[in-house]
Amino acid sequence: MNKEWKKIEDVDLEGKIVFVRVDYNVPLDDDKIVDPTRIERSLQTLDLLINKGAKLILASHMGRPQGEKNPALSLKPVAEYLTRYANEEVPLICDYIEDSGAGVKEALKDHRVVILENLRFYPGEKKGDIEFAKTLASFADIYVNDAFGTCHRAHASMSGIPKYIPGYPGLLLRNEIENFSRLLDIKDEDRPFICLLGGAKVADKIPIINHLLECADVIMIGGGMAFTFLKAQGMEVGASLVNDYFVDECNYLIDKAMRRGIDLVLPMDVVVARGVSSPEGINVEVDKIPPDMMGLDIGEQTQEVYINILQNSRSIFWNGPMGVFEEEPFKNGTVKIAKAIAESDSFTVIGGGDSVVVVNELGLADKFDHISTGGGASLELISGVNLPGLAALS
Numbered sequence: 001m002n003k004e005w006k007k008i009e010d011v012d013l014e015g016k017i018v019f020v021r022v023d024y025n026v027p028l029d030d031d032k033i034v035d036p037t038r039i040e041r042s043l044q045t046l047d048l049l050i051n052k053g054a055k056l057i058l059a060s061h062m063g064r065p066q067g068e069k070n071p072a073l074s075l076k077p078v079a080e081y082l083t084r085y086a087n088e089e090v091p092l093i094c095d096y097i098e099d100s101g102a103g104v105k106e107a108l109k110d111h112r113v114v115i116l117e118n119l120r121f122y123p124g125e126k127k128g129d130i131e132f133a134k135t136l137a138s139f140a141d142i143y144v145n146d147a148f149g150t151c152h153r154a155h156a157s158m159s160g161i162p163k164y165i166p167g168y169p170g171l172l173l174r175n176e177i178e179n180f181s182r183l184l185d186i187k188d189e190d191r192p193f194i195c196l197l198g199g200a201k202v203a204d205k206i207p208i209i210n211h212l213l214e215c216a217d218v219i220m221i222g223g224g225m226a227f228t229f230l231k232a233q234g235m236e237v238g239a240s241l242v243n244d245y246f247v248d249e250c251n252y253l254i255d256k257a258m259r260r261g262i263d264l265v266l267p268m269d270v271v272v273a274r275g276v277s278s279p280e281g282i283n284v285e286v287d288k289i290p291p292d293m294m295g296l297d298i299g300e301q302t303q304e305v306y307i308n309i310l311q312n313s314r315s316i317f318w319n320g321p322m323g324v325f326e327e328e329p330f331k332n333g334t335v336k337i338a339k340a341i342a343e344s345d346s347f348t349v350i351g352g353g354d355s356v357v358v359v360n361e362l363g364l365a366d367k368f369d370h371i372s373t374g375g376g377a378s379l380e381l382i383s384g385v386n387l388p389g390l391a392a393l394s
Contacts (some may be wrong), residue, residue, distance in 0.1 A: 003257065006392070008045075008144055008168040014053035017108065019047065019140035020170065021157050023147035023373065024060035024078045031077050038149070039081060041373055045146045045170035046113070055108050057155055058082075058090075058115040059141055060147070067123030079115050090115055097122055097132070101139045126155050126181065133160025146170025149374035151389030154379075159392040167393045177390070179370040180381050181350055183317055186215055190347060194313040196306070198223030199320030199354065202246050204379065208319075209253050209264075210383040218263040218313075220306050222298045222322035222333065226267050229254070230286055238272065238289040260311065265309070269299030271330060272325065281329045297323025298333035305338040316341055319351035319379065325358060334358055342367035351378040 022042045027034040036038045049056055063073040069166045080323055091107050119125040124132025133156040137143070143161045145151070146169070150158055161167065169177070186193050195216045197205050202225035221229055225241040232250035254298040257264035271281035272293040283299045284290075298306070310316060318341055322333035335358070339349055342364040350356055350368055353375040359365050372378040381387060 017140040018054045018142045019057045020144045020148045022060045023149040056113045061120040062118045069121045132156045135160045137164035143167040144170045146172045148176040151387040152377040154388035158389040162392045192217040193315040195219045196318045198322045200224035202228045207383040220265045224335045239294040267298045267302040269301045270295035271297040297330040313346045317346045
């Protein structure tokens with residue numbers, strides 16, 4: 001994965017039109033942007049391009065409009081946000097396919113930056129349609145991809161456009177690649193490399209664990225996914241979340257870890273209750289879970305063991321909560337783990353998703369070396385998958 005990427009800084013952009021694929025799929029509430037983080041993280045790239053004399057066509061998706069024009073998923077709030085940031089109008093361009101880009105070209109006569117309406121209003125985007133990509137490419141001289149969160153999708157604006165015009169990674173995208181490369185191509189001086197994986201869906205994490213067994217020193221498991229692993233070890237886990245389909249695969253991963261000398265650490269105790277709405281939980285050892293109760297957080301002993309391992313690391317990758325952190329009785333494990341990682345002197349990476357929500361709620365975001373902007377993309381990248389959006393720039 002570690003390679004030399006072409007740098008947009010080295011390109012003469014004076015008078016050029018640059019098509020910038022960004023990820024502005026931000027949360028909205030009544031047409032107001034709730035969290036502008038994804039927009040803010042892209043601004044360094046946009047400022048660089050403008051300062052080098054380029055005019056910009058920004059393009060993003062928003063939600064899942066299923067190839068139809070849905071006003072509720074318009075990028076108008078994003079255009080308004082960018083207008084306030086730039087202190088100059090950033091027009092939202094609609095019907096750009098129907099007029100073959102005439103509206104884009106006209107707007108760029110008087111504006112340095114324009115933004116296209118939601119790419120997914122057109123079915124050709126998600127289908128990866130070549131003609132759709134070719135039309136978008138015809139609007140510009142150069143393509144820049146700064147949408148890491150969508151790099152795992154072979155959509156027209158991700159993998160199609162750079163077939164027709166020169167393509168480069170933006171600063172945000174390069175930063176994501178460099179931070180994940182530091183883990184996947186880990187050096188001896190950055191070990192021990194500890195991975196902490198949680199969340200409910202064991203199916204999502206099996207490919208990640210399988211790949212991390214090639215480079216990690218310790219993999220710790222928490223969250224609902226832990227109970228499928230515990231069942232694979234012959235434990236009775238009561239009413240806890242289990243995906244029986246993946247029990248054999250969990251067994252395979254446990255065996256693989258043993259063969260490779262990697263510590264695959266499972267919870268020793270858990271907090272159980274009859275349901276997520278229970279007012280409190282009970283701490284029990286994993287082999288003593290009552291039949292009518294479910295595990296909803298890692299227990300006190302597990303927290304201590306996991307934190308001790310984290311304190312003796314040099315590199316940490318974390319993805320997924322340790323329990324049902326949205327409910328007060330079952331958030332303690334996730335909170336303690338988040339604080340322990342934040343206080344660590346290790347190189348720390350959060351792989352998107354709910355872990356990001358947790359550290360933001362706790363006000364710890366600035367304590368981590370890298371917080372990925374991509375949930376699914378970061379998981380596929382750490383799984384060793386060749387992402388279409390990156391492959392298109394090679």
